[in-house]
Amino acid sequence: MLIKRSPNGIELPFSSEITPRAVYEGRRDFIRQLAVGAIGSAALMEMAQREAFAQGVRPKLAGKLNPSYSALDKPTPYKDATSYNNFYEFGTDKSEPAMYAGTLKTHPWTVSIEGEVKKPVTLDLDSLLKLAPLEERVYRLRCVEGWSMVIPWVGYSFSELMKKVEPTSNAKYVEFISLADKKQMPGVGSRVLDWPYTEGLRIDEAAHPLALLTLGMYGEVLPNQNGAPVRMVLPWKYGFKSAKSIVKIRFVREQPRTSWNLSAPNEYGFYSNVNPEVDHPRWSQASERRIGEDGFLARKRKTLMFNGYADVAPLYAGMDLKKFY
Template sequence: MLIQRNPNGIDLPFSSEITPRAVFESRRDFIRQIAVGSIASASLLEIANREAFAQSPTAQKLAAAVNPAYALMEKKTSYKDATTYNNFYEFGTDKADPAMTAGSLKPRPWSISIEGEIKKPMTLDLDSLLKLAPLEERIYRLRCVEGWSMVIPWVGYSLSQLIKKVEPNSNARFVEFITLEDKKQMPGLRSPVLEWPYVEGLRLDEAMHPLALLTFGMYGEVLPNQNGAPVRIVLPWKYGFKSAKSIVKIRFTKEQPRTAWNIAAPSEYGFYSNVNPEVNHPRWSQASERRIGEDGLLSRKRKTLMFNGYSDVAALYAGMDLKKFF
């Protein structure tokens, strides 16, 4: 079983811990009222703008059965925090930028081209992708290299379902994910901070692992733009930047893909990027983390778990030196 438990031995509630939509709406309206009043300040206006983008007025429900094998028994990160504190450099390098600028992204119509070392190349539109396999809700930890983490209920199905459909041939050893590159929709592309388009990749056996999730939603709704709409990957045992967002192409290759962060800083961001408390980032320790939403910088640190607590993936790396292949 892949049921994940709180490392402190405390089982916390499920959906009751997710702040209801009505609370978010009332809080946002309250902030707006203050912001337009005589006591408005720049900081309040910034918060109001950020929360306005946190929830799309056209957000659609995304029905999915809860998969009990992935019922992580930890308090979930609030919807607000999960949608206003993001890494998505195509919309800016500050954590607050994507929530405020990603409104320009047009998640429909959308399609993904699947090509390379496969027997059945194809292009699938979003509706075809959604119908490919039953959608599941899975509660995953997400750990980012900067030292923060979240717990999010994602909606999707195992990436292996798509991989089986296209039938990789004997040359396929890796899977490459390519993100949308459109300066009209993505203002951050004007920055040379990374090589565009954003590219990530996995070994084929990693991509076939049941934990690898082809993801279309979170918190029971379609993905917000700033979280990678309309389709992304979620890999809970790896650092967050490995989970490619707004994917337009999946390519199966014989050679290891050149990935965005590994190109930008190979000494800091390895191809594998598994969560490993024993391998420090050159500029900070990875031995501990802070959970977003728990009193900010004053919150207690948590011990980082090997593979982010998902020990089932360990067999993928048997015999490898995980300090060398970081």
């Protein structure tokens, strides 16, 4: 064993063996709260997340596998799924979310549900975790840039939340608003988008069983760079439609003005369904590269309509999906 010594002969630990001060102080807070019985499951998850960034481990978040909504494809390696992704609040490069998302504080966290609902409510993480039984679903997710992944997500259908708040007959769309905090998210200081990040769905899309309110992946809580602590996953749409780090959900009468559609309406439509027949103005959408398969030299595969999730086709019966892209 190699022993590292200072010039005066005192043995020193490696930097990787030193507990970060924030984690050490967080442990003391944890013990203090535990002693008075003031810590819930969300607080436990937050403590575990601090440890995760310090020690490279993730707290478990198990869900019962739902085979009806699980792709048979081989899952993307965890390392690839957590180190190559888009999260512009932490930078525009694919590697930057994993590098900088450690600044995101995910507890306390609340999501307010408002607008055209009979029972508006603000839910904390404990409430979200207990709202419905957690399921594991293995979904394909395709990026508009031409790459895809296969990820085991943990959550439950967004329709479970809809049952709780009871949308009125006036609710035609659902708007998702992400956190935008310059202190925690260095990318929010850029002008690449108008913040906060906003996405939207038609009400029937949000109610479809495939629309997943997501709290974990790979049997663990969501890593910060993947949208912790709560996000949407919509496997038949391009990845940017799946809002991350959600703080507000609004049921509204009019179609929401979504971030990428506002930024580049000629490139990003409101629906953004995976449609290999509608090219992006700068590249084809007919094929894709699966991340984790033989590196960047991986053979491209044919892109499927709705990313292969034909169950959603009735939602768009009679629509021109080249016009409503």
